[in-house]
Amino acid sequence: MKTIFDAHTRAELINRIHTLSPNRTAQWGKMNVCQMVKHNILFEEMMLGKKQYGRVFIGRIFGKIALRSMVKDELPMQQNMPTVKGFGVIEDTGNTPPDTARWAALVAEYGNTAQPYFVHPFFGNITRQQAGVLVYKHIDHHLRQFGC
Numbered sequence: 001m002k003t004i005f006d007a008h009t010r011a012e013l014i015n016r017i018h019t020l021s022p023n024r025t026a027q028w029g030k031m032n033v034c035q036m037v038k039h040n041i042l043f044e045e046m047m048l049g050k051k052q053y054g055r056v057f058i059g060r061i062f063g064k065i066a067l068r069s070m071v072k073d074e075l076p077m078q079q080n081m082p083t084v085k086g087f088g089v090i091e092d093t094g095n096t097p098p099d100t101a102r103w104a105a106l107v108a109e110y111g112n113t114a115q116p117y118f119v120h121p122f123f124g125n126i127t128r129q130q131a132g133v134l135v136y137k138h139i140d141h142h143l144r145q146f147g148c
Contacts, residue, residue: 001074003132004110004139013139016148017104022096024146028079035090036142037099039083042090044106047118047135056084059122067123071133077141084121107139 002009024033031039045051056063070077110132118131126134 001071001133002136002140003129004107004135005128005132007111009136010107010111013136013143014104014107016143017100017107017139019148020096020100020143020146024148026145027147029145031090031145033146034096034099036145037096037103038090040139040142041099041103041106043138044103044109044135047120047131048106048109048113049115049118052119053084053121055124056122059120059124063120063123067120067126067130067134070137071130076144077137079145081141110135 004010004013020033020037022033026032026036029036042051046053059066115131116128117125118128119125120134123130123134
């Protein structure tokens with residue numbers, strides 16, 4: 001199963017990130033390219049422990065079940081899945097090339113982290129193995145969303 005902690009997989013994702021351009025159209029969802037990149041920057045900062053978000057109540061009830069379902073196999077994430085409030089649809093359109101470089105740099109940081117567990121506002125504390133698969137699938141999901 002692919003994981004963000006594998007150097008080859010990380011390099012593949014970074015290469016795909018660099019193929020993004022502002023004129024790409026989403027194949028599903030409500031975000032434009034810039035909003036999606038900013039969403040992913042917030043997600044990577046959260047997973048790398050740079051930002052924290054409070055636990056979502058419904059996640060305390062269903063989070064572990066949903067996580068197990070999401071990381072059990074190599075199936076990609078489903079389209080139009082809900083996101084945690086706080087890094088949902090971003091209103092600011094910003095500037096895609098610098099944001100893309102920032103996202104790629106954050107993805108590269110996974111190669112240097114030794115965190116034994118990660119915290120997600122819906123799933124709660126998750127193991128390194130679960131985080132590796134979840135982060136890979138999240139990035140892949142959004143790159144596929146824009147045909148990358």
